Amino acid sequence: MIRGLYCAASGMDVQQAKAESISNNLANSATPGFKAENIQVQSFPEVLLVQQGGPKRQVGAMALDAPQEIGSAGMGALVTGVPIDHAPGVVQETGKATDMVLKGPGFFAVNAPAAGDPGRVCYTRNGAFKVDQEGYLAVGSGYRVLGQGGAIRVEDTGFNVAPDGTIEAGGAAVDKLRLVEFDDVNVLRKEAGGIFVDVEGTGGRQASLTTVGQGFLERSNVNVVDEMVGLVSVMRSYEANQRLIQAYDEQLAKTVNQVGSLR
């Protein structure tokens, strides 16, 4: 069939993925610590079109058929990456003792148990913590925040956090938040609830550039203007691809119904 038909169809699919990422970003425009994700699109491996025959090439006494390059042609588009934008979000003061913000590139470590790995350590920038029923500091989805000695038991919201992450309750140091930095944040994969998983198992390193602020939250880093503009361009691009498919369809209809008809 006509190659362009499939190119245009893959274009529609890719624009759809873009629409999905934009909608997720906008839905989370008020989620603390949320990091926007984008769709990275690339064309399928391009193919070189070569014309057989073409002008004769003179080699000595012989005239040879020389293949002539016409140029390259794309075979449609595909999603090659969903890079996460790790830029910091705006900091908002909330005054809640359980709200914490990270100044710097680090992450809070949380215990996010997985099937077969109850001690799995994951990372988050969402510092909207709470004190759970058993008195442990936890993220909203229930995973416990980790300190140097495992989950941190603060008992109540009456605790203070020093910039270096030391948690002090009732005049005594309870624990110190485990803050982790990564040389390459691209090893992180997103999971539900603002949790990042270190897919390559690098483990990160003890934070040296990151400090903690208590009573503040990091807002989502979604730029709503960019997202809305992106949405318009997605729509139009989707529409253009749809028109292309219609045009090919009409072309095929002509081939089927008019070419070779005897009247």
Place this chain on the structure above:
Amino acid sequence: MNVLRALGSGASGLNAQQIKVDISANNLANINTPGFKKSSPDFFELVSQDLLNSGIPAAAGDNRLALGSGVHVAEVTRVYEQGNMIETGAPADLAIQGEGFFKVLLPDGEERYTRGGSFTLDPAGNIVTSAGYILEGIQLTPGSSKINVARDGTVSVVNHDETITVEGQIQLYQFTNAAGLQAAGEDLYSFNGPAAEVVAGDPGTGGFGIVRQGCLEKANVDLVEEMTNLIEAQRAYGFNTRIVRTADEMWSMANSLRK
């Protein structure tokens, strides 16, 4: 292939923002409720889904190709920070300055906790809330005229012959884990954690606040903050309606591929 995911994300955003507006509305409606503590929603990103096998052409072998699918409200948390004090001069109005809750008893003996200290005296000599629930531990001699509540919670009355009789002691309650407190309506909270987590104490001792007679603690709702939240929620709601509309239009285009 589905356009539904964008539709679903948009819808989840609409839902979340609606909850935010509901909470702001409740906070604002209670801005004049003594001792009221505001709430705020916690938003979380929904499950990430793999792009592979979702019908979208994607590079195979990269396990980071995943997209989130919207937002949800994990829970609604209450903010127990202190509200401002206003002086009312009413002798049975009590405010707690600092940590702690009053305990009141329901007619069926159930215990409730409150910081709304808008009390009155009933004919039997009890200090009662506006709904008639009795403040624990105080029984005044009926007919006593002038009631005096000290900062440490000691309740005394001035008799007709100008002598002073101590009638009781107001105790305050704290919880080792305030997450166990649940709003029970009428400005009251019930505690459903283990009884061992309830700590009683005299006002002004061991981390408890002091009692101030003739004062009321106002709601800790910040008008400006709530209005900002409302604007933010409304705009975010708008973005999400745009998403739903766009998803609908894209779907309609796909439907009209074949004329």
